[in-house]
Amino acid sequence: MSIEVRQLSFRYGKKAALKDVDFSLESGQFCALLGPNGAGKSTLFALLTRLYAMQNGSIVLNDLDLQKHPTQVMQQLGVVFQQSTLDLDLSVQQNLAYHASLHGLCGTQARLRIAEELQRMDMSNRAHDKVRALNGGHRRRVEIARALLHQPSVLLLDEPTTGLDPKARKALNHYVRQLCADTQLTVLWATHLIDEILPEDRVLLIHQGQLLSSGTGHDLCELSNKQHLADAFEYLTQQTDTAA
Ligand SMILES: Nc1ncnc2c1ncn2[C@@H]1O[C@H](COP(=O)(O)OP(=O)(O)OP(=O)(O)O)[C@@H](O)[C@H]1O
Structure with missing residues (x-):
């Protein structure tokens, strides 16, 4: 197992940004973290990279607990933030x-x-x-x-195609998938863009701080009884909006 996130919650004051998020990723897996603006993707990345101190839950990377072994865990992580540095x-x-x-x-x-x-x-x-x-x-x-x-054994990319034109977006997405296939790198690719995801990809669907689904794109479609990922995404996020 490469990453294990358990019962991860985070609040900005009274505002809950992550609520009991639970998932695990296998080594060498390409996984999309899909969610609309404000879903909690960057907050999750900030916790994974120790930019924010954890409030609740646990993060374990290659059997090392982030809170107990921060230095070793950070050595296993590569990060591309949303804003270029x-x-x-x-x-x-x-x-x-x-x-x-x-x-x-x-x-x-x-x-x-x-x-x-x-x-x-x-x-x-x-x-x-x-x-x-x-x-x-x-x-x-x-x-x-x-x-x-x-x-590193894990690469985190927070909306890495922000500001790129469609051709460059596609090329970058392809490069990272190739990287994943050629090496045993585990990739977590945060995005709000459906066309960066393939139906067979593992997809963590996050909305309003909650993980709504963690199967493949196909599973998302089945769960929502929709044929296309874009429709499934719209349906599942709207359902949460209605329930809120
Ligand atoms: N510093 C902050 N103080 C208060 N609320 C915050 C802060 N940063 C984020 N939030 C709120 O927490 C929630 C999650 O935000 P976050 O930036 O993690 O989402 P995101 O999925 O990365 O969105 P985006 O795609 O817009 O970057 C949002 O409701 C956001 O308004």
Whole structure:
């Protein structure tokens, strides 16, 4: 088991952002975290990455409890946040070298890891370009390469296609799926866009802080008696709105 989240709840003051969220992911699985704006996706990521202190529940990654073994767990995690955090005026190589040094990778070791990840992302020929010169899709690829430098077993991506055009969105989605298939990386891909999800994908459907379903896209359709994922998503989220 790669990630186990149990009874995870979180409040911003009186506002409940996550309510008893429970799920587990197998190693090497591509899983979509699907939810409309305000569903609780970023809050979940902030808890998984220790940006926020946990209030209730538990998070276990590769059998290590996040609260008991924070350093070891963070070494297993790679993260691409919703907002880009690359320095536009540094080159791709410089951005990656800085991040590598934060993970204790220096000199030849860092250069090797950077070269490997840029090659995997098909970005080797852009290593010495300033990030400012890259288009949005390529910047995202650099962020993924950066997140993988320390060879984590789990990659979290929070709405990674924000601001990309449809072609770049599709390409990035394809890259990450390929990565998942080629390595044993576990991927949690947060999105509110149905077209980034395949019917056979594992999908965690979250709405108003509650996990509504955790099967495949096909299961979602069956659960809601709809043929298409988009209709199932609309139906299930509307049902919760009506019940609230
Ligand atoms: N700092 C905060 N203070 C108070 N409420 C917050 C705060 N951050 C988020 N919320 C609320 O918590 C809920 C969950 O927000 P969150 O950002 O986790 O959702 P999301 O699914 O990531 O949405 P988006 O797709 O818009 O990023 C929302 O109702 C949001 O308004």
